[in-house]
Amino acid sequence: MTQAIETRYQELAESSCCLSCGTAVGHCRPEPGQVCVDLGSGRGTDVLRLAEQVGPTGHAYGLDITEAMLDKARKTATKLGVENATFLRSELEELALPDCTADWVTSNCVLNHAADKGRVWREIARILKKGGQFVVSDIYAVEPVAAEYRDDPAAIAECWAGAITKDEYLLHVQRAGLVDVRILEEGEPYAKGKARVVSFTLAGRKTPGCCSCF
Numbered sequence: 001m002t003q004a005i006e007t008r009y010q011e012l013a014e015s016s017c018c019l020s021c022g023t024a025v026g027h028c029r030p031e032p033g034q035v036c037v038d039l040g041s042g043r044g045t046d047v048l049r050l051a052e053q054v055g056p057t058g059h060a061y062g063l064d065i066t067e068a069m070l071d072k073a074r075k076t077a078t079k080l081g082v083e084n085a086t087f088l089r090s091e092l093e094e095l096a097l098p099d100c101t102a103d104w105v106t107s108n109c110v111l112n113h114a115a116d117k118g119r120v121w122r123e124i125a126r127i128l129k130k131g132g133q134f135v136v137s138d139i140y141a142v143e144p145v146a147a148e149y150r151d152d153p154a155a156i157a158e159c160w161a162g163a164i165t166k167d168e169y170l171l172h173v174q175r176a177g178l179v180d181v182r183i184l185e186e187g188e189p190y191a192k193g194k195a196r197v198v199s200f201t202l203a204g205r206k207t208p209g210c211c212s213c214f
């Protein structure tokens with residue numbers, strides 16, 4: 001599955017085409033000294049913006065599976081002299097960060113690619129600190145994607161066949177124990193591949209009263 005994704009994004013790493021489907025990072029309000037994580041960080045633009053916002057006492061991490069994207073992002077950070085950003089190779093379902101790391105988790109047009117979305121949301125909850133917040137832009141499918149495409153790696157890599165319905169999406173977030181979940185942006189349905197999808201931006205947080213973080 002991830003091979004098709006890596007192949008697609010390897011080709012897009014040096015392009016300038018827009019790969020986003022919302023404005024998630026624009027809704028994050030990190031403070032100096034905080035830690036931010038961008039899942040599926042692509043060319044690293046959002047990570048560099050977050051790194052600037054948290055300043056030298058904070059840190060921004062970009063996680064991605066495609067080496068060409070990581071390479072592009074690291075080169076840009078070096079070129080700009082950004083020292084508080086780190087780009088790590090990581091699967092969405094097994095995030096390469098310890099428990100209770102992040103004050104903010106963001107992601108833009110990535111989670112639809114994940115095969116096990118419930119596991120991804122449990123991972124987001126795991127790496128958030130108590131009271132830590134998430135803002136995620138993604139797509140949902142208006143109707144369930146036809147069974148013949150749902151496991152098709154090429155169609156999933158094209159950002160549509162992995163889309164699930166809004167109800168399913170919100171259920172994963174809720175089951176991961178995240179709270180105060182709200183929709184910040186929601187577009188009109190549009191055709192993508194063989195599906196009709198909607199771009200949306202979702203926010204919420206890990207409960208301050210949870211017991212897994214010290």
Ligand SMILES: C[S@@+](CC[C@H](N)C(=O)[O-])C[C@H]1O[C@@H](n2cnc3c(N)ncnc32)[C@H](O)[C@@H]1O
Nearest residue numbers: 009019020040042064065066091092108110113
């Ligand atoms: C549509 S691009 C979005 C990039 C960036 N967030 C932006 O808005 O420009 C999707 C990114 O997610 C990464 N990605 C896709 N599936 C992934 C997975 N299972 N684990 C980690 N990264 C993944 C891809 O390599 C790619 O860089």
